[in-house]
Amino acid sequence: MWVYLICLVFHILSAMIWVGGMIFYVIVVMPVIRNPKLKDQKLTLLQLTALQFRSISYFLFILLITTGFGMLYTKGYLAEGEFVSFFSSNIGNMFILKIGLFLLLLISSLYHDFVSGPKTFDFLEKDSVQYERYRKLSGYFGRLNLLLSLGITLLGILVSRGVSIF
Template sequence: MWLYLVCLLFHILSAMIWVGGMIFYVIVIMPVIRNPKLKDQKLTLLQLTALQFRSISYFLFLIFITSGFGMLYAKGYLAYGEMISFFTSKIGYMFTLKIGLFLILFLSSVYHDFVSGPKTFVYLEKDSIQYERYRKLSGFFGRFNLLLSLGITILGILVSRGVSVF
């Protein structure tokens, strides 16, 4: 029981930091850097906050995976024989959907953080057309990741309450 509670606590706190950090970024950081007073510092502020959040994000992903499977283990769902019945149940389908969306989120984050985001800054001075392309692409993936994270959070709440959409 203690293992489950510790894993649940880490899972919830990580989700709070991840989703809360992305919402904070959208409702606080982005409006602040658009302020004309910060015209000369805006890109530096954006880049530094993005790098800081990126380093925290991948640590949170590790906690999500560890605590999520820790909760399944503590509930006995990963035991031989139980695993098949769990994954073929309605809640198991919800869990599988949640994990699938998490994998999409992870891959999308990797692309955003290591391809489109950095290329935006690379093309800033060199090529205005490519800069605009990657700026829009980074914005799209940032919004997509936020919406995906909210969907995963909702699925997690439903699964923890034993509610299935299947």
């Protein structure tokens, strides 16, 4: 019981920090960066905050995976007899959808954080056309990540309440 509660608390806190951090980035950091007073520091501030959030994000991803499976294990859903029946139930199907969206989020985040984001800064001084292309691509993946995160959060809330959309 205690292991489940510890996993639950860390799972919820990790999700709060991840989703809250993304929302904070969108509603606070981005508008501040667009302030004309920060014209000379804009890109440095953007790059430093992105790198800081990136390092926190992957630690949170590991915590979310660990605590998520920890909760399933302590509830007995991963036991040999329960495994098939759980994953073939409506709630199990929602869990599979949640994990699928999480994997999509992880792949999207890896691309955003290690390909499109860095290339945006690489092309800043070298090639304005490529810079603009990767800047837009990074923005698209950032918004996609936020939407996926909100969807995963909603599914997590529904699953925890025993509500199925199937």
